[in-house]
Amino acid sequence: DAGVIQSPRHEVTEMGQEVTLRCKPISGHNSLFWYRQTMMRGLELLIYFNNNVPIDDSGMPEDRFSAKMPNASFSTLKIQPSEPRDSAVYFCATLEGQNYGYTFGSGTRLTVV
Amino acid sequence: GNSVTQMEGPVTLSEEAFLTINCTYTATGYPSLFWYVQYPGEGLQLLLKATKADDKGSNKGFEATYRKETTSFHLEKGSVQVSDSAVYFCALGNAGNNRKLIWGLGTSLAVNP
Numbered sequence: 001d002a003g004v005i006q007s008p009r010h011e012v013t014e015m016g017q018e019v020t021l022r023c024k025p026i027s028g029h030n031s032l033f034w035y036r037q038t039m040m041r042g043l044e045l046l047i048y049f050n051n052n053v054p055i056d057d058s059g060m061p062e063d064r065f066s067a068k069m070p071n072a073s074f075s076t077l078k079i080q081p082s083e084p085r086d087s088a089v090y091f092c093a094t095l096e097g098q099n100y101g102y103t104f105g106s107g108t109r110l111t112v113v
Numbered sequence: 114g115n116s117v118t119q120m121e122g123p124v125t126l127s128e129e130a131f132l133t134i135n136c137t138y139t140a141t142g143y144p145s146l147f148w149y150v151q152y153p154g155e156g157l158q159l160l161l162k163a164t165k166a167d168d169k170g171s172n173k174g175f176e177a178t179y180r181k182e183t184t185s186f187h188l189e190k191g192s193v194q195v196s197d198s199a200v201y202f203c204a205l206g207n208a209g210n211n212r213k214l215i216w217g218l219g220t221s222l223a224v225n226p
Contacts, residue, residue, distance in 0.1 A: 009196065031212050042216065042218045042219060043157075043202070043216045043219070045213065045214075048212065050150060050212070054189075055212075091156050091157070093156070093157075095212055101147060101149075101159035101162055101223075102149075102157070102159065102214070103159075104156030104157045104158065105156050106154075106155055106156050107155075107156050
């Protein structure tokens, strides 16, 4: 298995632009999580899906952020419009079952200038 | 609410030294406990876990014991290697829902040859 695949690995964009981050989960893992990691705030859960349904989006910082999971093979996190304070590493992680632990992707490093 | 506290880093050790990274938690019920490791430029990886009191998780020479009486899950390794240099995260599952983890802030470890 190729693991959790995220794209792009790096994204540099100008303030105000739309940014879309992508995640392909491991087949059979029915929970998917979007995390943001910064030095200041550490690891923050933004949203998670179970069986493609959003379960908890309380960590989404504001309306500029949205996430979708149209099917079991694909999820996106969109920021529109982007701001410099959105600069961070965004991770997608998936979970096969509650006690197995997450599998993380390699992350997308987003820089908004 | 549930919370996790990790010792602050960075921790700097010489090769073959003994490692302890402290992690304490507050929780209701009996959640699972996890240690994750993040190597530079990568996503987090599950290192070990324990699902009930007195369980010992172990992997790659690392160990941690779920101690209910002291609400701790300290990570230990008897002899560290340069390749162990990474950031280590302690995490707590919510009882009955280990999908949504509560994360410590991470402890950076640097091992010098």
